[in-house]
Amino acid sequence: xxxxxxxxxxxxxxxxxxxxxxxxxxxxxxxxxxxxxxxxxxxxxxxxxxxxxxxxxxxxxxxxxxxxxxxxxxxxxxxxxxxxxxxxxxxxxxxxxxxxxxxxxxxxxxxxxxxx
Amino acid sequence: xxxxxxxxxxxxxxxxxxxxxxxxxxxxxxxxxxxxxxxxxxxxxxxxxxxxxxxxxxxxxxxxxxxxxxxxxxxxxxxxxxxxxxxxxxxxxxxxxxxxxxxxxxxxxxxxxxxx
DNA sequence: TCCATAGGTAGGAAATTTCCGACGTATAGT
DNA sequence: ACTATACGTCGGAAATTTCCTACCTATGGA
Numbered sequence: 001x002x003x004x005x006x007x008x009x010x011x012x013x014x015x016x017x018x019x020x021x022x023x024x025x026x027x028x029x030x031x032x033x034x035x036x037x038x039x040x041x042x043x044x045x046x047x048x049x050x051x052x053x054x055x056x057x058x059x060x061x062x063x064x065x066x067x068x069x070x071x072x073x074x075x076x077x078x079x080x081x082x083x084x085x086x087x088x089x090x091x092x093x094x095x096x097x098x099x100x101x102x103x104x105x106x107x108x109x110x111x112x113x114x115x116x
Numbered sequence: 117x118x119x120x121x122x123x124x125x126x127x128x129x130x131x132x133x134x135x136x137x138x139x140x141x142x143x144x145x146x147x148x149x150x151x152x153x154x155x156x157x158x159x160x161x162x163x164x165x166x167x168x169x170x171x172x173x174x175x176x177x178x179x180x181x182x183x184x185x186x187x188x189x190x191x192x193x194x195x196x197x198x199x200x201x202x203x204x205x206x207x208x209x210x211x212x213x214x215x216x217x218x219x220x221x222x223x224x225x226x227x228x229x230x231x232x
Numbered sequence: 233t234c235c236a237t238a239g240g241t242a243g244g245a246a247a248t249t250t251c252c253g254a255c256g257t258a259t260a261g262t
Numbered sequence: 263a264c265t266a267t268a269c270g271t272c273g274g275a276a277a278t279t280t281c282c283t284a285c286c287t288a289t290g291g292a
Contacts, residue, residue, distance in 0.1 A: 013138055020136035021280090022129055025206075032210060039239060052281045054240055059279095073238050073289040081213035088211075090141075091204055094148060097197035137250090155269060168251045170270055175249095189259040189268050 011064065012090065015083050018063035023048070024056050028065060028079065036069060036076035127180065128206065131199050134179035139164070140172050144181060144195065152185060152192035 018024055023046060030042055043053045057077065060066045064083040069076040134140055139162055146158055159169045173193065176182045180199040185192040 009138070016132075016141065017136045020133045022125070023280095025132065028210070032213070040237095043239095048280090049282060050239070051241080051283085055280075058240090070289095075239065079210070079213055081210055084207060084210050085214045088204070088207055091200060091207070094144070094195070094197055094200050095204070097148070097195055098201045139250095156267095164250085165252055166269075167253080167271080171250075174270090191269065 007086070007090075011083075012086065014059075014063040015065065015086055018059050018065055019087070021056065021059070023053075024060055024065075027056065027060060027077075028084075031066065031077060031079045036078045038074040038076055040074075042077065123202070123206075127199075128202065130175075130179040131181065131202055134175050134181055135203070137172065137175070139169075140176055140181075143172065143176060143193075144200075147182065147193060147195045152194045154190040154192055156190075158193065 026045065027042055030045060031037060039053070039057065042057075043050060046053060057066070061068060064080055066077050067080045069078065142161065143158055146161060147153060155169070155173065158173075159166060162169060173182070177184060180196055182193050183196045185194065
Protein backbone atom coordinates (compact mmCIF):
# COMPACT_ATOMS: atom_id res chain seq x y z
CA UNK A 1 0.00 0.00 0.00
CA UNK A 2 1.47 3.30 -1.12
CA UNK A 3 0.65 6.80 0.09
CA UNK A 4 -0.72 8.07 -3.20
CA UNK A 5 -3.75 10.09 -4.15
CA UNK A 6 -6.21 7.91 -6.16
CA UNK A 7 -4.84 9.56 -9.27
CA UNK A 8 -1.72 11.50 -8.37
CA UNK A 9 -2.27 14.60 -10.45
CA UNK A 10 1.38 15.63 -10.62
CA UNK A 11 2.40 12.17 -11.78
CA UNK A 12 -0.34 12.20 -14.41
CA UNK A 13 0.91 15.57 -15.65
CA UNK A 14 4.44 14.27 -15.94
CA UNK A 15 3.33 11.18 -17.85
CA UNK A 16 1.23 13.06 -20.40
CA UNK A 17 3.91 15.74 -20.76
CA UNK A 18 6.50 13.04 -21.41
CA UNK A 19 4.34 11.48 -24.11
CA UNK A 20 4.00 14.82 -25.88
CA UNK A 21 7.41 14.42 -27.55
CA UNK A 22 7.66 12.20 -30.66
CA UNK A 23 11.23 11.33 -29.72
CA UNK A 24 10.18 10.07 -26.31
CA UNK A 25 7.24 8.10 -27.71
CA UNK A 26 9.56 6.41 -30.15
CA UNK A 27 11.99 5.52 -27.38
CA UNK A 28 9.16 3.68 -25.67
CA UNK A 29 8.38 1.86 -28.91
CA UNK A 30 12.01 0.88 -29.33
CA UNK A 31 12.08 -0.53 -25.81
CA UNK A 32 8.92 -2.44 -26.53
CA UNK A 33 10.68 -4.29 -29.32
CA UNK A 34 13.84 -5.16 -27.40
CA UNK A 35 13.68 -4.93 -23.69
CA UNK A 36 16.80 -3.72 -21.89
CA UNK A 37 18.77 -1.49 -24.22
CA UNK A 38 21.79 0.75 -23.55
CA UNK A 39 21.62 4.48 -24.25
CA UNK A 40 23.91 4.46 -27.28
CA UNK A 41 21.80 1.89 -29.05
CA UNK A 42 18.62 3.85 -28.43
CA UNK A 43 20.22 7.16 -29.36
CA UNK A 44 21.39 5.76 -32.71
CA UNK A 45 17.84 6.14 -34.03
CA UNK A 46 17.78 9.90 -33.59
CA UNK A 47 19.54 12.85 -35.19
CA UNK A 48 19.97 14.80 -31.97
CA UNK A 49 23.04 15.32 -29.79
CA UNK A 50 23.64 13.05 -26.84
CA UNK A 51 22.94 15.53 -24.05
CA UNK A 52 19.58 16.28 -25.65
CA UNK A 53 18.87 12.59 -25.71
CA UNK A 54 19.93 12.26 -22.09
CA UNK A 55 17.42 14.95 -21.26
CA UNK A 56 14.66 13.01 -22.99
CA UNK A 57 15.60 9.95 -20.97
CA UNK A 58 15.45 12.02 -17.81
CA UNK A 59 11.92 13.15 -18.62
CA UNK A 60 10.89 9.56 -19.27
CA UNK A 61 12.51 8.45 -16.02
CA UNK A 62 10.83 11.16 -13.96
CA UNK A 63 7.50 10.18 -15.45
CA UNK A 64 8.18 6.61 -14.37
CA UNK A 65 7.88 5.43 -17.96
CA UNK A 66 11.31 3.81 -18.05
CA UNK A 67 13.66 2.25 -15.56
CA UNK A 68 17.43 2.37 -15.45
CA UNK A 69 19.70 -0.54 -14.70
CA UNK A 70 23.48 -0.03 -14.58
CA UNK A 71 25.63 -2.83 -15.93
CA UNK A 72 29.33 -2.19 -16.26
CA UNK A 73 29.68 1.21 -17.81
CA UNK A 74 26.40 0.98 -19.63
CA UNK A 75 22.96 1.99 -18.43
CA UNK A 76 20.29 -0.34 -19.62
CA UNK A 77 16.85 1.10 -20.02
CA UNK A 78 13.62 -0.86 -19.90
CA UNK A 79 9.94 -0.08 -20.06
CA UNK A 80 8.03 0.64 -16.88
CA UNK A 81 4.62 -0.03 -18.23
CA UNK A 82 2.63 0.75 -15.08
CA UNK A 83 2.82 4.43 -15.98
CA UNK A 84 1.37 3.71 -19.39
CA UNK A 85 -1.39 1.78 -17.66
CA UNK A 86 -2.29 5.04 -15.96
CA UNK A 87 -2.86 6.60 -19.36
CA UNK A 88 -5.15 3.75 -20.26
CA UNK A 89 -7.04 4.25 -17.02
CA UNK A 90 -7.45 7.92 -17.82
CA UNK A 91 -8.67 6.97 -21.26
CA UNK A 92 -11.10 4.33 -20.10
CA UNK A 93 -14.11 6.52 -19.18
CA UNK A 94 -13.99 7.92 -22.73
CA UNK A 95 -14.20 4.52 -24.40
CA UNK A 96 -17.97 4.43 -24.62
CA UNK A 97 -17.86 7.58 -26.75
CA UNK A 98 -16.31 5.76 -29.64
CA UNK A 99 -17.78 2.31 -29.00
CA UNK A 100 -21.47 3.11 -28.39
CA UNK A 101 -23.69 2.70 -31.40
CA UNK A 102 -26.05 5.31 -29.98
CA UNK A 103 -23.24 7.82 -29.60
CA UNK A 104 -22.22 7.19 -33.20
CA UNK A 105 -25.79 7.81 -34.29
CA UNK A 106 -25.89 11.06 -32.31
CA UNK A 107 -22.71 12.23 -33.99
CA UNK A 108 -24.04 11.51 -37.44
CA UNK A 109 -27.19 13.50 -36.72
CA UNK A 110 -25.19 16.41 -35.37
CA UNK A 111 -22.93 16.34 -38.39
CA UNK A 112 -25.92 16.61 -40.71
CA UNK A 113 -26.94 19.63 -38.65
CA UNK A 114 -23.48 21.18 -39.00
CA UNK A 115 -23.49 20.85 -42.77
CA UNK A 116 -26.64 22.91 -43.24
CA UNK B 117 -11.62 5.39 -47.66
CA UNK B 118 -9.49 8.33 -46.63
CA UNK B 119 -6.10 9.38 -47.95
CA UNK B 120 -4.28 9.00 -44.65
CA UNK B 121 -1.06 7.37 -43.65
CA UNK B 122 -1.77 4.31 -41.45
CA UNK B 123 -0.98 6.49 -38.47
CA UNK B 124 -0.75 10.11 -39.57
CA UNK B 125 2.28 11.16 -37.59
CA UNK B 126 1.48 14.88 -37.55
CA UNK B 127 -2.03 14.20 -36.28
CA UNK B 128 -0.65 11.90 -33.59
CA UNK B 129 1.76 14.62 -32.50
CA UNK B 130 -1.04 17.14 -32.25
CA UNK B 131 -3.20 14.79 -30.21
CA UNK B 132 -0.49 13.90 -27.68
CA UNK B 133 0.62 17.54 -27.47
CA UNK B 134 -2.97 18.59 -26.78
CA UNK B 135 -3.27 16.06 -23.98
CA UNK B 136 -0.12 17.39 -22.32
CA UNK B 137 -2.02 20.27 -20.72
CA UNK B 138 -4.02 19.57 -17.53
CA UNK B 139 -6.49 22.29 -18.52
CA UNK B 140 -7.19 20.64 -21.85
CA UNK B 141 -7.52 17.18 -20.32
CA UNK B 142 -10.03 18.53 -17.85
CA UNK B 143 -12.04 20.15 -20.63
CA UNK B 144 -12.38 16.73 -22.22
CA UNK B 145 -13.53 15.31 -18.91
CA UNK B 146 -16.10 18.07 -18.51
CA UNK B 147 -17.45 17.35 -21.98
CA UNK B 148 -17.63 13.69 -21.11
CA UNK B 149 -20.02 14.49 -18.30
CA UNK B 150 -22.29 16.80 -20.25
CA UNK B 151 -22.12 16.63 -23.98
CA UNK B 152 -22.57 19.88 -25.87
CA UNK B 153 -21.45 22.74 -23.67
CA UNK B 154 -20.92 26.43 -24.50
CA UNK B 155 -17.54 28.05 -23.94
CA UNK B 156 -18.57 30.19 -20.95
CA UNK B 157 -19.77 27.18 -19.04
CA UNK B 158 -16.58 25.28 -19.67
CA UNK B 159 -14.38 28.28 -18.90
CA UNK B 160 -16.09 28.78 -15.54
CA UNK B 161 -14.05 25.87 -14.15
CA UNK B 162 -10.70 27.56 -14.75
CA UNK B 163 -8.90 30.57 -13.31
CA UNK B 164 -7.45 31.73 -16.62
CA UNK B 165 -8.49 34.60 -18.89
CA UNK B 166 -10.83 33.97 -21.77
CA UNK B 167 -8.33 34.41 -24.62
CA UNK B 168 -6.11 31.82 -22.97
CA UNK B 169 -9.04 29.48 -22.74
CA UNK B 170 -9.93 30.12 -26.37
CA UNK B 171 -6.39 29.13 -27.26
CA UNK B 172 -6.77 25.85 -25.39
CA UNK B 173 -9.96 25.17 -27.29
CA UNK B 174 -8.14 25.89 -30.53
CA UNK B 175 -5.46 23.33 -29.70
CA UNK B 176 -8.14 20.76 -28.88
CA UNK B 177 -9.96 21.57 -32.10
CA UNK B 178 -6.83 21.27 -34.25
CA UNK B 179 -6.10 17.92 -32.65
CA UNK B 180 -9.59 16.82 -33.61
CA UNK B 181 -10.40 16.13 -29.98
CA UNK B 182 -13.44 18.40 -29.88
CA UNK B 183 -15.97 19.65 -32.38
CA UNK B 184 -17.62 23.03 -32.56
CA UNK B 185 -21.26 23.66 -33.25
CA UNK B 186 -22.62 27.21 -33.46
CA UNK B 187 -26.06 27.83 -32.04
CA UNK B 188 -27.22 31.42 -31.81
CA UNK B 189 -24.34 33.39 -30.39
CA UNK B 190 -22.95 30.43 -28.50
CA UNK B 191 -20.49 27.85 -29.68
CA UNK B 192 -21.27 24.45 -28.34
CA UNK B 193 -18.38 22.09 -27.94
CA UNK B 194 -18.58 18.33 -27.91
CA UNK B 195 -16.17 15.46 -27.70
CA UNK B 196 -14.71 14.00 -30.87
CA UNK B 197 -13.69 10.70 -29.43
CA UNK B 198 -12.13 9.21 -32.56
CA UNK B 199 -8.96 11.13 -31.80
CA UNK B 200 -8.83 9.62 -28.33
CA UNK B 201 -9.30 6.22 -29.92
CA UNK B 202 -6.02 6.89 -31.73
CA UNK B 203 -4.30 7.25 -28.37
CA UNK B 204 -5.71 3.92 -27.32
CA UNK B 205 -4.47 2.37 -30.53
CA UNK B 206 -1.02 3.74 -29.86
CA UNK B 207 -1.21 2.35 -26.36
CA UNK B 208 -2.42 -1.07 -27.36
CA UNK B 209 0.92 -2.75 -28.28
CA UNK B 210 2.15 -1.86 -24.80
CA UNK B 211 -0.70 -3.58 -23.01
CA UNK B 212 0.99 -6.91 -22.70
CA UNK B 213 3.75 -5.29 -20.67
CA UNK B 214 1.46 -4.67 -17.78
CA UNK B 215 -0.93 -7.60 -18.29
CA UNK B 216 1.48 -10.50 -18.89
CA UNK B 217 2.23 -12.60 -15.87
CA UNK B 218 5.59 -13.49 -17.36
CA UNK B 219 6.48 -9.84 -17.85
CA UNK B 220 5.53 -9.14 -14.25
CA UNK B 221 7.79 -11.97 -13.16
CA UNK B 222 10.62 -10.60 -15.24
CA UNK B 223 10.21 -7.19 -13.69
CA UNK B 224 10.30 -8.61 -10.19
CA UNK B 225 13.51 -10.46 -10.95
CA UNK B 226 15.10 -7.36 -12.45
CA UNK B 227 14.05 -5.32 -9.45
CA UNK B 228 15.78 -7.79 -7.12
CA UNK B 229 18.86 -7.31 -9.28
CA UNK B 230 18.62 -3.53 -9.03
CA UNK B 231 18.44 -3.60 -5.26
CA UNK B 232 21.75 -5.41 -4.84
C1' DT C 233 48.51 4.07 -13.83
C1' DC C 234 46.66 5.83 -18.22
C1' DC C 235 43.49 6.05 -21.78
C1' DA C 236 39.08 5.09 -24.09
C1' DT C 237 34.21 4.49 -23.66
C1' DA C 238 29.39 5.28 -21.74
C1' DG C 239 26.61 8.63 -20.35
C1' DG C 240 25.58 12.21 -17.54
C1' DT C 241 25.51 17.63 -15.96
C1' DA C 242 26.22 22.83 -16.80
C1' DG C 243 25.12 26.91 -19.17
C1' DG C 244 22.97 29.17 -22.62
C1' DA C 245 20.63 30.23 -27.34
C1' DA C 246 16.40 29.58 -29.91
C1' DA C 247 11.87 28.00 -30.39
C1' DT C 248 7.43 27.04 -28.40
C1' DT C 249 3.78 27.48 -25.10
C1' DT C 250 1.08 29.89 -21.88
C1' DC C 251 -0.99 33.70 -20.44
C1' DC C 252 -2.69 38.38 -20.52
C1' DG C 253 -5.16 43.05 -21.88
C1' DA C 254 -7.12 45.26 -25.83
C1' DC C 255 -9.91 44.94 -29.54
C1' DG C 256 -12.86 42.79 -33.44
C1' DT C 257 -17.04 40.23 -35.07
C1' DA C 258 -21.42 38.27 -34.96
C1' DT C 259 -25.88 37.42 -33.05
C1' DA C 260 -30.00 38.56 -29.92
C1' DG C 261 -32.88 41.56 -27.76
C1' DT C 262 -34.93 46.39 -27.43
C1' DA D 263 -30.23 51.45 -35.16
C1' DC D 264 -28.22 50.53 -30.49
C1' DT D 265 -26.59 47.80 -26.83
C1' DA D 266 -25.19 43.62 -24.56
C1' DT D 267 -23.49 39.05 -24.84
C1' DA D 268 -20.55 35.23 -26.61
C1' DC D 269 -16.18 34.27 -28.40
C1' DG D 270 -12.59 34.93 -31.11
C1' DT D 271 -7.97 37.08 -32.83
C1' DC D 272 -3.87 40.28 -32.12
C1' DG D 273 0.45 41.50 -30.11
C1' DG D 274 3.50 40.80 -26.69
C1' DA D 275 5.59 39.34 -21.98
C1' DA D 276 7.08 35.43 -19.28
C1' DA D 277 7.84 30.70 -18.64
C1' DT D 278 9.04 26.24 -20.50
C1' DT D 279 11.08 23.10 -23.71
C1' DT D 280 14.42 21.73 -26.94
C1' DC D 281 18.76 21.55 -28.51
C1' DC D 282 23.48 22.64 -28.65
C1' DT D 283 28.81 22.76 -27.21
C1' DA D 284 31.71 22.15 -23.57
C1' DC D 285 33.02 19.54 -19.61
C1' DC D 286 32.72 16.07 -15.68
C1' DT D 287 32.41 11.22 -13.68
C1' DA D 288 32.73 6.34 -13.57
C1' DT D 289 33.99 1.98 -15.32
C1' DG D 290 36.90 -1.32 -18.05
C1' DG D 291 41.00 -2.64 -20.36
C1' DA D 292 46.14 -2.08 -21.59
